[in-house]
Amino acid sequence: MTYNKEEVKELLELEDIYNLFDYFNAEPQMYSSYIVAKTICHNGDTHKLYYYENTQLCKCYTGSCGSFDIFELVRKIEPDLDLNKAIYFVVNFFNLQSKLEDVDADEYSIEDFKIFKNYNKLHEIEIKNDKVRLPQIPNYIEHYPCPRILNWEKEGISYDVSKFMNIRYNPVNGSILIPHCDIDNRLVGIRQRTLVKEDEIFGKYRPARFQNQLCNHPLAFNLYGLNIAKDNICNLRTVIVVESEKSVLQYISYFGTKNDICVAVCGSSLSKYQFHLLLDLGIQELVIGFDKDFEQFEGEDFEKVTNKLQKIYDKYSCYVNVTFLFDNKEDNILGYKDSPLDKGKDVFLHLWRNRIIL
Ligand SMILES: [Zn+2]
Numbered sequence: 001m002t003y004n005k006e007e008v009k010e011l012l013e014l015e016d017i018y019n020l021f022d023y024f025n026a027e028p029q030m031y032s033s034y035i036v037a038k039t040i041c042h043n044g045d046t047h048k049l050y051y052y053e054n055t056q057l058c059k060c061y062t063g064s065c066g067s068f069d070i071f072e073l074v075r076k077i078e079p080d081l082d083l084n085k086a087i088y089f090v091v092n093f094f095n096l097q098s099k100l101e102d103v104d105a106d107e108y109s110i111e112d113f114k115i116f117k118n119y120n121k122l123h124e125i126e127i128k129n130d131k132v133r134l135p136q137i138p139n140y141i142e143h144y145p146c147p148r149i150l151n152w153e154k155e156g157i158s159y160d161v162s163k164f165m166n167i168r169y170n171p172v173n174g175s176i177l178i179p180h181c182d183i184d185n186r187l188v189g190i191r192q193r194t195l196v197k198e199d200e201i202f203g204k205y206r207p208a209r210f211q212n213q214l215c216n217h218p219l220a221f222n223l224y225g226l227n228i229a230k231d232n233i234c235n236l237r238t239v240i241v242v243e244s245e246k247s248v249l250q251y252i253s254y255f256g257t258k259n260d261i262c263v264a265v266c267g268s269s270l271s272k273y274q275f276h277l278l279l280d281l282g283i284q285e286l287v288i289g290f291d292k293d294f295e296q297f298e299g300e301d302f303e304k305v306t307n308k309l310q311k312i313y314d315k316y317s318c319y320v321n322v323t324f325l326f327d328n329k330e331d332n333i334l335g336y337k338d339s340p341l342d343k344g345k346d347v348f349l350h351l352w353r354n355r356i357i358l
Contacts, residue, residue, distance in 0.1 A: 003087050005071060011096050014053045017070060020093065021051070022209075023216060024077055041065045041076045095220040095267030132221045132273070134188040140210035141177050141190060144168035149176060151195065156344060157246065158253040165228075165249060170208075177208060178245050180217065180266075181227045183277065189217035191245070191266075220271035223278070224248055224264040230281060232261045237284040240325070242339055243268055243291050250341040254348065268293075269308075275316055287355060288312055289325035289340040297329040313358050322358070325351040 018035055021028035026037035026049065035051040038044070041060050048061040051070075059067045065076070074086040081089065090096075147169050148159050168177040170192065180189040192208040208215045223241075225248040226233075233239045240262045242248060251262035265274055268290060278286065288309060294301035313322045325340040325348075327333055333347050334340065340351045 002084055003091055005069075005083070005087055008087055008091060008096065009056050009069065012056070012070065012090075012094070014051075016094055017051050019216075020070070020090070023093070039065075041068070041073060092218050092220045092271070095265065095269055095271055134182055134186075134217050134221060136186040136188060137190070137215055139179075139187055140215065141166075141168045141179065141208075144170060144177060149195075152176075152246070152249070155246070155250065155342065156253055157249040161249055161253045164257070165252075167249075175208075178224075180222060180224055182222055183226045183230055185227045188222060190215035193245075219266045221273050222266075223274050224266055225252075225260070226263045226277065228252070228257055229260045229263055232259065233263075233278070233283060234281050236261055237282055238287065239263060239278050239281075239283050239285075240287045240289050241265060241270055241278075242289045242341065244339065247289070247339045247341045250339075251348075254341070254345040262289075270312060270316075272315075275319075279319060283320055285321045285323060286316060287323050287325060287352075289351075291337055291339045292327055292334045293337060295336045297332075310358075317358075324356040324358075326356045327351065328354075 014030065014033070014035065018028050018030050021035060021037045021040075024040050026040045027047070028035050028037040029047075033053045036047055037049045037051070038047055039049045039060055039062055041049055041058065042062070042064050044062060044064075046062065049058060050061065051058045057067050057069055058073050068076070071083060071086040071090065074089055075081050075083065078086070078089075145168065146163055146166075149157070149162060149167075149169070152162065153159065166179050168179075169175075170177055173192075173194070175192040175194045178191045178193060179187055180191065182188045190208040190210070224245050229239070238261055240251070242251070242262060242264050243266070245264050245266065248262050248264045252260050263278075265271070270288070275286075290305075290309070292305075294305050296302060309324055309326070316322050327340075331350070331354075333350065334343060341348050
């Protein structure tokens with residue numbers, strides 16, 4: 001499996017680089033167009049590693065490493081990886097698959113997953129029968145408070161559902177803590193979402209750190225909400241795939257866990273691995289409910305979104321029926337960047353009844 005390095009770089013925002021640095025414990029600090037971090041490039045501990053947005057290059061100011069791109073940085077940290085594997089690591093870390101041309105569209109190979117196994121020296125990732133078993137992490141957040149989150153309630157997420165999904169709040173940095181379980185209900189990651197507006201420059205979602213352990217997981221190898229929805233998905237042979245955790249929480253708030261068939265990719269693409277998790281449950285219909293990332297029903301943004309959906313269709317329609325929850329020009333019932341669940345139950349049901357079959 002090979003990706004074009006320049007294409008991958010195109011897709012990486014400054015905030016992604018920040019998250020990657022954070023993942024490697026580089027204690028990054030973000031400024032408007034650059035990042036300063038610990039010199040993890042040569043195992044140093046001064047903050048002299050810079051990343052510049054305009055050149056997309058890292059520069060180590062200790063005189064030992066010079067300039068290099070983000071994939072070279074990954075290789076400096078993990079010398080066992082060749083360039084392709086370093087790229088593959090980054091693609092999976094940010095779940096960028098569907099935004100990229102698959103140079104090699106063959107079935108994924110188990111060899112590819114071993115990268116994560118190599119990388120994760122602290123805890124083992126198990127690979128068994130083509131399945132990745134992410135390491136279980138301790139429940140660092142069970143004693144954090146579980147207050148009512150009024151902003152979320154306004155957006156249709158009920159307090160009962162927040163409690164049921166074990167959503168917590170970190171009063172120290174004003175963020176919501178979202179535990180992620182795998183299909184077997186094992187806790188594999190914790191993501192935090194800031195409620196503080198100024199912090200949004202650092203990304204709405206950031207991996208959480210507890211007792212100095214970073215609690216993120218490779219997003220492309222899991223689906224948020226699958227542990228709750230799996231039996232219904234099996235029975236109905238249908239799944240609704242959305243982008244964010246919030247949409248799953250809204251779905252459960254509107255329709256209850258008994259009717260829940262909604263899972264989130266936690267990115268803006270469905271990885272092959274995620275698709276196979278669903279296919280193994282016997283799905284016959286895959287309903288894509290991604291965000292409305294365009295303002296007008298024409299132009300560049302609109303094309304981008306429709307191309308992306310077309311790609312998902314091309315990739316998976318030979319296995320299952322692929323349908324789309326998609327606003328149209330006549331209705332125009334979703335706002336810019338809204339998910340199909342953001343405007344309430346009735347709007348969602350309208351989109352559901354009128355879902356698009358290509
Ligand atoms: Zn260095």
